[in-house]
Amino acid sequence: MPADRAFACDDCGHRWYYDRRRCPACGHGAESAGTVPLETGRVVATTTVETTPPDVRAPNHLALARFDDVRLIAQAVDGNLAPGDAVRFEGSHRLREGRDRTDPRLVAVDDS
Secondary structure, three states, rough: OOEEEEEEOOOOOOOOOOOEEEEEOOOHHHHHEEEEOOOOOEEEEEEEEEEOOOEEEOEEHHHHHEEEEEEEEEOOOOOOOOOEEEEEEEEEEEOEOOOOOOOEEEEEEEOO
């Protein structure tokens, strides 16, 4: 599933980010859950990992972000995000060298 989408339970409407076998709210099987886009969220916290595995870029900027009722940890494009910043997913970036999978990263949104 693309990183800029969340799962949505067809039974109760609860939304979650990470892959699960069942809806964490009602227990409905996740195999029939749909997905919804994650539009604009807010940064809750940030960190930078300086020591990474050999195939992961360093520094690795991470942010805990909240998109309405969905909370997640994702890579940020740079280390300039701060708690309270508005963010969205953007671009196509590779986390690990030598891997084909690419995902968007969090970037700041001008919400003024």
